[in-house]
Amino acid sequence: MSSIGVVEQTAGKGAAKYATRRKNRRAGVGSNRRGGWVTYTLLGVVLLISFYPLYYTFLLASSDAQTIAQNPIPSLIPDGKFVDNAERVLNADIKFWQALWNSVIVAVITSVSVVLFATLAGFSFAKLQFRGRRALLVFVIATMAVPTQLGVVPLFILMSELGWTGKLVAVIVPGMVTAFGVFWMTQYFEETLPFELIEAARVDGCSMIRTFWHVALPAAKPAAAMLALFTFVASWTSFFWPFIVLGSTNPTLPVSLQLLQASYFKDYSLIMAGVVLATIPLILLFIVAGKQLVSGIMAGAVKG
Amino acid sequence: MSMNAAPTVPVKSDAAADRELARRTRRNAWDRKYSPYLYISPFFILFAIVGLFPLVYTAFVSLHDWNLIGGKGDFVGIENYQQVLGQPLFWKGLRNTFSIFLLSAVPQVLIGLWLAAMLDANLRAKTFSRMGVLLPYVVMPVAVGMIFAKIFADQSGMANALLGKIGIDPIAWHADVLASHVAIATMVDFRWTGYTTLILLAGMQAIPNDLYEAAVVDGAGRWRSFKSITIPSLRPTIIFVVITSTIGGLQIFDEPRMFDSAGQGGADRQWMTVTMYLYELGWGAQKSFGRASAVAWILFLIILVIGGINFWFTQRISGTDSKGGK
Numbered sequence: 001m002s003s004i005g006v007v008e009q010t011a012g013k014g015a016a017k018y019a020t021r022r023k024n025r026r027a028g029v030g031s032n033r034r035g036g037w038v039t040y041t042l043l044g045v046v047l048l049i050s051f052y053p054l055y056y057t058f059l060l061a062s063s064d065a066q067t068i069a070q071n072p073i074p075s076l077i078p079d080g081k082f083v084d085n086a087e088r089v090l091n092a093d094i095k096f097w098q099a100l101w102n103s104v105i106v107a108v109i110t111s112v113s114v115v116l117f118a119t120l121a122g123f124s125f126a127k128l129q130f131r132g133r134r135a136l137l138v139f140v141i142a143t144m145a146v147p148t149q150l151g152v153v154p155l156f157i158l159m160s161e162l163g164w165t166g167k168l169v170a171v172i173v174p175g176m177v178t179a180f181g182v183f184w185m186t187q188y189f190e191e192t193l194p195f196e197l198i199e200a201a202r203v204d205g206c207s208m209i210r211t212f213w214h215v216a217l218p219a220a221k222p223a224a225a226m227l228a229l230f231t232f233v234a235s236w237t238s239f240f241w242p243f244i245v246l247g248s249t250n251p252t253l254p255v256s257l258q259l260l261q262a263s264y265f266k267d268y269s270l271i272m273a274g275v276v277l278a279t280i281p282l283i284l285l286f287i288v289a290g291k292q293l294v295s296g297i298m299a300g301a302v303k304g
Numbered sequence: 305m306s307m308n309a310a311p312t313v314p315v316k317s318d319a320a321a322d323r324e325l326a327r328r329t330r331r332n333a334w335d336r337k338y339s340p341y342l343y344i345s346p347f348f349i350l351f352a353i354v355g356l357f358p359l360v361y362t363a364f365v366s367l368h369d370w371n372l373i374g375g376k377g378d379f380v381g382i383e384n385y386q387q388v389l390g391q392p393l394f395w396k397g398l399r400n401t402f403s404i405f406l407l408s409a410v411p412q413v414l415i416g417l418w419l420a421a422m423l424d425a426n427l428r429a430k431t432f433s434r435m436g437v438l439l440p441y442v443v444m445p446v447a448v449g450m451i452f453a454k455i456f457a458d459q460s461g462m463a464n465a466l467l468g469k470i471g472i473d474p475i476a477w478h479a480d481v482l483a484s485h486v487a488i489a490t491m492v493d494f495r496w497t498g499y500t501t502l503i504l505l506a507g508m509q510a511i512p513n514d515l516y517e518a519a520v521v522d523g524a525g526r527w528r529s530f531k532s533i534t535i536p537s538l539r540p541t542i543i544f545v546v547i548t549s550t551i552g553g554l555q556i557f558d559e560p561r562m563f564d565s566a567g568q569g570g571a572d573r574q575w576m577t578v579t580m581y582l583y584e585l586g587w588g589a590q591k592s593f594g595r596a597s598a599v600a601w602i603l604f605l606i607i608l609v610i611g612g613i614n615f616w617f618t619q620r621i622s623g624t625d626s627k628g629g630k
Contacts, residue, residue, distance in 0.1 A: 072457075072460050072462050124343035136344065143356075146355070146359065147551050150359060150601075151362055152582075154365060156593075257446050268454055275451060279444070290435040290438065294434045
């Protein structure tokens with residue numbers, strides 16, 4: 001990068017950027033060959049497929065029943081009726097505001113809890129010595145492959161016994177820990193947190209929990225933020241269990257959307273307005289933190 | 305602080321200091337020995353209660369006459385299993401599940417590989433493209449189901465309108481068995497292909513560049529190095545993708561549940577999956593937790609077996625000519 005540094009000093013930032021780009025490209029061999037116009041065209045098509053269904057939803061949500069019935073392929077310019085349709089969603093008998101609030105509560109609490117418990121366990125697995133460490137870690141990893149959704153019947157029986165059916169706590173508690181989270185944080189600590197730092201804190205007289213709180217937790221911030229993001233998205237989009245245990249009396253957003261479709265199934269502008277309203281919060285989150293999601297997925301991937 | 309400041313802490317007697325030190329050492333040893341277990345315990349305790357116990361207890365429920373309202377009844381042995389396996393509806397659900405799974409998983413991995421190879425090239429706007437393919441991931445499956453149910457509407461859907469423009473007769477996306485599976489598989493892939501692509505891309509980027517350089521020196525073309533270097537090196541990543549998509553895919557519920565407003569899997573149950581059947585047994589008209597549990601346990605075993613087969617198969621596909629991974 002030193003030659004780039006010279007360029008930056010002599011010819012300014014823009015030139016330095018360009019030089020970097022050229023340098024990176026020249027280095028391209030094998031997998032790193034540069035993309036031609038075919039690649040860009042194909043990529044454009046892929047991005048269009050990725051984006052268009054959402055735009056399509058918005059187009060329908062801005063239209064009315066008659067227009068939709070007459071035009072299977074909607075015009076690319078939205079009609080101005082989105083606000084009207086959105087109001088109809090809010091007035092429909094699907095408890096939209098309650099569902100939104102419920103979804104926020106569930107997603108926030110599970111994210112905080114998953115991150116806290118996963119960071120604690122990850123710190124322990126990666127940096128502390130104890131008997132059975134390896135076996136227990138292998139157990140955690142193995143449980144990632146267990147389809148726990150198939151335990152719904154006993155879980156439902158358990159929630160009924162506790163009197164939790166229809167209450168948010170029935171959705172929150174089963175989501176409070178994930179094996180993936182523990183595995184994720186363990187990996188992160190193993191790679192990034194030096195033993196010396198922990199030992200230094202211990203020598204200074206910190207207890208384990210203070211070491212965790214003042215040394216490990218701050219060091220874990222980037223990975224913890226990513227884990228929180230993934231947990232939030234998973235919680236926001238989850239349907240099967242909330243649908244079973246909450247039902248329509250105290251729904252989360254997906255459950256309330258299901259209700260919308262079941263009650264107004266031919267009114268597409270209304271249904272799509274509901275979809276738009278329920279999706280907007282995560283789209284906003286994606287705009288702010290999509291970059292972190294991308295690098296999170298790529299960092300967590302099994303690379304051999 | 306000046307050096308000759310008077311000491312503010314009174315000096316303790318020797319015995320008291322010893323006791324204090326011993327207490328501290330003991331506490332420290334305790335802390336070192338038990339804290340690790342304390343920190344991992346929330347995960348294990350909660351997982352045992354809400355994850356493992358329900359799964360194991362499913363087997364117990366499945367051996368009983370158990371009703372949503374009446375609760376636990378008599379022990380009936382394998383009667384629930386016999387009942388379920390004797391139902392044509394169960395087999396239909398199993399067929400649909402596998403069909404949807406294969407129609408979604410195979411293209412997803414192939415398209416993912418192709419897209420990842422494309423994104424691995426030196427492109428402008430890297431972050432933008434990567435975020436672009438991931439966008440559908442934040443849309444809830446329920447919403448994806450509702451959107452595509454309209455796109456694939458038999459009469460007024462956009463899919464048929466577009467096909468009409470290139471002279472293809474309208475397809476009965478809901479009424480036809482295979483077409484409905486294709487439509488649902490499309491929903492799954494719409495949401496997950498970008499995610500899979502990024503995982504595969506990360507795997508590709510971890511392949512050392514000198515392997516490709518050597519291939520170029522040996523005169524290998526693009527396709528040849530993709531086949532002989534990229535795919536074998538990606539084996540662990542591909543196994544991971546295939547196994548996770550199997551576990552998720554065989555339990556599919558949300559998208560087919562939302563493919564029409566009734567949520568029964570179609571008039572002829574042509575797209576009803578096993579998990580939808582499980583739901584219907586437990587919380588539908590029958591309210592039979594015993595049978596629902598039997599279905600859950602059967603599906604669990606199927607997933608285990610398929611996971612094993614997947615593992616074996618993926619290893620064979622790209623196995624022999626490389627040690628695989630790093």
